[in-house]
Every structure is written in structure tokens, then in C-alpha cells.
Amino acid sequence: MNALKPSFMKKKKTITPQKPSSFKDDATTSSSTSLNSSIRSTSSSMRGYDEMQCLKKISSFCKETDRDVSTHLMFRIACFHDFDFDRSKHTIITMSDSKxxxxxxxxxxxxxxxxxxxxxxxxxxxxxxxxxxxxxxxxxxxxxxxxxxxxxxxxxxxxxxxxxxxxxxxxxxxxxxxxxxxxxxxxxxxxxxxxxxxxxxxxxxxxxxxxxxxxxxxxxxxxxxxxxxxxxxxxxxxxxxxxxxxxxxxxxxxxxxxxxxxxxxxxxxxxxxxxxxxxxxxxxxxxx
The missing domain is CATH 3.40.525.10 (CRAL-TRIO lipid binding domain)
Known part of the structure; x- marks a missing residue:
């Protein structure tokens, strides 16, 4: 194995009964759906931007160090490291020419x-x-x-x-x-x-x-x-x-x-x- 686990007398307020959730205004539902969709879209856009920035850095690094690494291998390595540039760069150095x-x-x-x-x-x-x-x-x-x-x-x-x-x-x-x-x-x-x-x-x-x-x-x-x-x-x-x-x-x-x-x-x-x-x-x- 060498090669190695918590008020009293409070003034009453008039309360308007809330509509059951199934009777929500269409405008409210539509607004909520639109907001959620916008959040997802923004999150996706940010993720895509971060990924692109990481790939650009990797590509520049390979050119600067004269490393012949295919675009796909750059993506594969970056994806494996969740598009973390530093970890990806380390793998490029140690693995890109692996048999x-x-x-x-x-x-x-x-x-x-x-x-x-x-x-x-x-x-x-x-x-x-x-x-x-x-x-x-x-x-x-x-x-x-x-x-x-x-x-x-x-x-x-x-x-x-x-x-x-x-x-x-x-x-x-x-x-x-x-x-x-x-x-x-x-x-x-x-x-x-x-x-x-x-x-x-x-x-x-x-x-x-x-x-x-x-x-x-x-x-x-x-x-x-x-x-x-x-x-x-x-x-x-x-x-x-x-x-x-x-x-x-x-x-x-x-x-x-x-x-x-x-x-x-x-x-x-x-x-x-x-x-x-x-x-x-x-x-x-x-x-x-």
C-alpha cells in the first residue's frame, strides 16, 4: 500500500382575506414566472461568461508557453475542473502530452x-x-x-x-x-x-x-x-x-x-x- 479516509390591547387591523393560491392574479403569476426565468437566464449567462473567460485564459497560456493543445482538450480539462483556471492550467502542464x-x-x-x-x-x-x-x-x-x-x-x-x-x-x-x-x-x-x-x-x-x-x-x-x-x-x-x-x-x-x-x-x-x-x-x- 506504499503506492500508495415570543401585546396586549393591540388595536385591531382590518385584514383582507388572502386569495387561495390557485386564484392568484394572472399578472402576479406571470410576473413571478418572468422573474424566475430572468434569474435562470442571468445565472446561465454569467456561467457561460465565466466559462468563456476561463477558456480564453487557457488558450492564451498555451500560446504563450508554446503548447500544442487542441481546443477540445482545453474544454475537456476546463470542464473537469469546473472552469477553474488555475487548476486547469496545472493539468495542461502535467497532462496535455500524456500518452x-x-x-x-x-x-x-x-x-x-x-x-x-x-x-x-x-x-x-x-x-x-x-x-x-x-x-x-x-x-x-x-x-x-x-x-x-x-x-x-x-x-x-x-x-x-x-x-x-x-x-x-x-x-x-x-x-x-x-x-x-x-x-x-x-x-x-x-x-x-x-x-x-x-x-x-x-x-x-x-x-x-x-x-x-x-x-x-x-x-x-x-x-x-x-x-x-x-x-x-x-x-x-x-x-x-x-x-x-x-x-x-x-x-x-x-x-x-x-x-x-x-x-x-x-x-x-x-x-x-x-x-x-x-x-x-x-x-x-x-x-x-
């Missing part, structure tokens, strides 16, 4: 995806509208796959941060702990996974981490891992049962859930195969 931001679906990485350990779930979104990443730790075996595991998770987080709306929405990570055993536990790997999900390697907002049906043995291990997490991230981690997933997803979510869950519909094999094919094709187009 984890330029991964491609090819060679050993594409073969590792074939192990069905990590994959985004198409068409499934959490109640907060974040995209969903699916993890199956029981399929991970040994330290020899450690770097490929890091690369595959970073690749998926990059993929789900490819648009501004995705950057704002973030991701929810669903970890299916079925059949997990101590043999699947690699301390160094889990430490790296926690770092990745906190944004240490790639700037993607993680909204929730759902550990589904985790065995007692894993909970004991998790008590040790908790010591590595800041409180802000710790609050995002939830141990849940399959029948409670509806608390995080909208009705009908089962048809977009892997059939490795009791009511899931999707074939995980097909999801993974389709993902590999699609990303290999897309990555080749980028290279042209």
Missing part, C-alpha cells in the same frame, strides 16, 4: 478489450444523464495485464469525453462484482483504477461508482483502499444490489444492461465485438 490521451484501438489493446473486462454500454444513461462504463473485475487475472487494463479504462473514458456534452455529463461506472475472488485482486491495479477514476491520468468526470453485489471478502479489501480516496471521491462510491440499480437509472434501463445481470438484455459479447470494430474503424479514419 493516455492518444490511445488507439489496435494491437494488444484491442485484444485486451476482447476479454470483456471494460466496455461502455451503448444507449444507457444514468438518471443524471451521465454515460455508463461497465466493468467485470472477475475477468481480470494477474499483473501481466495491468498496463493494458489501465490503457483500456483510459481509452473508454477518452471515448466518452469526445464531445462537450459528454464532458459536462461525465460517466457512471457500473462494476459487476459477480464471481469476484481474491485471485482477481491486484492491489497495484486497484490503486491505479482509483487514480484513473479520480482523473489523475485522463480528465473525465466520474459521477458515481456502483459496486454491484460485492462479496464480503471484497468489502474487507475495500476498507484498505478507502484510505487512498479523498472524501469527494469516496462519496461517489456505492455498494448496491442488482435490485437497487433502478435508483440510479430510469425505467426500462434493463434493455440496455448486459445479460450478465438477472434482467439484463444485452449480449456482452456482441457489445464488446461491436465496440472494437467501431473504434478500430474510427481510429483509422483519424489517422488518415
Amino acid at each position: 493516455y490521451l492518444g490511445l488507439h484501438m489496435e494491437g494488444p489493446l484491442s485484444k485486451h478489450f476482447g476479454k470483456r473486462i471494460v466496455v461502455p454500454l451503448p444507449d444507457l444513461k444514468a438518471r443524471d444523464k451521465s454515460n455508463v462504463v461497465y466493468l467485470r473485475p472477475s475477468r481480470y487475472s494477474g499483473t501481466k495485464n495491468s498496463q493494458l487494463m489501465v490503457d483500456s479504462l483510459c481509452y473508454v473514458l477518452n471515448d466518452l469525453s469526445s464531445t462537450q456534452s459528454q464532458c459536462r455529463a461525465g460517466v457512471t461506472v457500473v462494476v459487476n462484482m459477480k464471481k469476484w475472488a481474491r485471485d482477481n485482486f491486484d492491489q497495484e491495479m486497484w490503486v491505479k483504477m482509483i487514480r484513473i477514476l479520480q482523473g489523475d491520468l485522463v480528465p473525465t468526470k466520474v459521477m458515481n461508482v456502483l459496486l454491484v453485489d460485492a462479496p464480503e471478502e471484497f468489502r474487507n479489501v475495500w476498507e484498505l483502499l478507502e484510505q487512498l480516496m479523498p472524501n469527494t471521491f469516496y462519496k461517489k462510491v456505492n455498494f448496491v444490489k442488482q435490485n437497487k440499480l433502478g435508483d440510479y437509472f430510469k425505467d426500462g434501463f434493463h434493455e440496455h444492461l448486459p445479460n450478465e445481470f438477472k434482467r439484463g438484455w444485452l449480449s456482452i459479447d456482441e457489445v464488446v465485438e461491436d465496440y472494437i470494430d467501431l473504434k478500430q474503424y474510427n481510429d483509422q479514419l483519424v489517422d488518415l
